[in-house]
Amino acid sequence: MQQRxxxxxxxxLTGAALTFLIxxxxxxxxxxxxxxxxxxxxxxxxxxxxSLYAGNSDYVQGLSRNARNAWxxxxxxIGDQWLDWGVRLSADxxxxxxxxxxxxxxxxxxxxxxxxTGEANLRSQQGFSASLAAGSSNERNLLIxxxxxxxxxxxxDAKGGIISFDFFNPNSSNTNYAGVGLGTLRFVDxxxxxxxxxxxxxxxxxxxDGNEKSLFENVVGSSAFASRFYAGKSxxxxxxxxxxxxxxxGQFEGSNKVAISRLEVxxxxxxxxxxxxxxxxxxxxxxxxxxxxxxxxxxxLVVLGLxxxxxxxxxxxxx
Numbered sequence: 001m002q003q004r005x006x007x008x009x010x011x012x013l014t015g016a017a018l019t020f021l022i023x024x025x026x027x028x029x030x031x032x033x034x035x036x037x038x039x040x041x042x043x044x045x046x047x048x049x050x051s052l053y054a055g056n057s058d059y060v061q062g063l064s065r066n067a068r069n070a071w072x073x074x075x076x077x078i079g080d081q082w083l084d085w086g087v088r089l090s091a092d093x094x095x096x097x098x099x100x101x102x103x104x105x106x107x108x109x110x111x112x113x114x115x116x117t118g119e120a121n122l123r124s125q126q127g128f129s130a131s132l133a134a135g136s137s138n139e140r141n142l143l144i145x146x147x148x149x150x151x152x153x154x155x156x157d158a159k160g161g162i163i164s165f166d167f168f169n170p171n172s173s174n175t176n177y178a179g180v181g182l183g184t185l186r187f188v189d190x191x192x193x194x195x196x197x198x199x200x201x202x203x204x205x206x207x208x209d210g211n212e213k214s215l216f217e218n219v220v221g222s223s224a225f226a227s228r229f230y231a232g233k234s235x236x237x238x239x240x241x242x243x244x245x246x247x248x249x250g251q252f253e254g255s256n257k258v259a260i261s262r263l264e265v266x267x268x269x270x271x272x273x274x275x276x277x278x279x280x281x282x283x284x285x286x287x288x289x290x291x292x293x294x295x296x297x298x299x300x301l302v303v304l305g306l307x308x309x310x311x312x313x314x315x316x317x318x319x
Contacts, residue, residue, distance in 0.1 A: 033178055033257055035279040039085050042275040043103055043141040046081035054103035054141055055152040056110035068152065076151040078103060078143060086170035086180075086280065091145045093161035094268065100146040101163065104154040104272055106139050106188065111155035114189050114237035115142055115272055117230075122238065136230045136240065142188055142272035156189075160198065160267035165276065167261055176282040179205060179259025182245035183277030186229070191236045191269040196221035198269040199241075203249060205258040216252045218266060225251075240274070 045051055052075070053059045060071055078101040079089050091099045104110065106117040109125050118138030122128040144156040145163065169177035182203065190198055202217040225244045232239030249260065259281045265273060 032284050033181075033259055033281045034284045035181060036282055037280040038183070038277065039087075039280065040275060040277050041082060041085070041087070042139075043078070043143055047084035052078075052081065052103060052141060054105035054108075055150075055154045056108050057105040058108065060152065072151050076102060084170055086168050086177075087278075088166045088168070089143070090164045090166070091161055092164070093145050093157055094159040095147075095157060095161075098146060098149075098157075099161070102144055102146045102151060102154045104142045104144045104156065106142050106272070106274075111148075111153050112144075112189075112270065114233075114270070115144075115156065116238060117142075117188060117240065117274075126238075132233075136232070136238065139186070139188060139240070139274040142274050144272045145267075156270045156272055158270050160269050160271065163265045163267070163273060165263040165265075167263075167278070174282065176284070178281045178283050179261050181279040181281050182249045182260055182263060183279065185243045185245055185265070185276045186274040187241045187243065187265075187267075187271060188239070188274050189232070189237060189271045190221075190239055190241055191271065196226060196241070198267055198271065199243075200266040200268075201243070201245065201248065202264040202266065203245075203252075203260050204262040204264075206261050212261060215249065215258060215260070219248065 043052060053071070055061075055076060060068065063071060082089075089101055091101045093099050104112065104115055106115050107121050109116070113126060116122060116126055117136050117140075119133045119136050121138065122133040122136055123130065126133075143163065144154060145161045147155045147157040167180045171177070187199060190196060197220055199221040200218040201221070202219070203215045204212050205215055207213055221241070221243060225248045227242050227244070228239065229242050230238070230240040245263070260278075263276075
């Protein structure tokens, strides 16, 4: 597949190993969670680094009919492109008629110009004033639940739906895999801006017997863990929000740290996901007794260092 100049974030080692001791276990034998890799999924490339293109992109629109048909059959639908990273994506539309995930190129005009991002794009293609467009980052590819049947015309579902990120062990030889720690999720075009009522989050983990348990469900986005990166129009069109899911996870975990097996993003209106950051976690055994200062002795020492860096850096300008 043709490559394009772009930013691509490959998984990287997190530097120092960050260990979380599970509360209630004895310090001499406690099982902890260590962060081993950080992943940034921004929908610009698959796990192997192959460029991904949306149906409204110049690249796809410029293909021959046969090439477009091949793209539609092999590359249009999003879901399994990051299996080597240990995540599978799926959708459940609130309309119940279509559960398809597609990409939308937010640097180009299309069916949903309220998803357009990038200061220059908003000024040249949407007629935004310099002051209104100022501060919008070019997010390029966005993840949407498709409303129509034409993959060459990506169109986010007006009723929204649930986008699921199912995390699993990508390496069968790693017997200590536990799950993930959530980082930052970036979202574009929240219609209830600034109330954020349209977006809700749920996270699940597995207990020692492999049973899936809920950590939290349908938590409405709020200023407690959300920050507005770009305001957009007064009705929320073209707005960009960052959700600190690491903080949300920590709020519900307390001292009993867990590894997430599934994240659900429930959007009840139109909108799109620009990126998600997470840390892969594995279990470790504590290396022996040590002095644990009060008041943390009862619950175990917790060193919290999840990487929740900004999800997308500035990409190179198109040629």
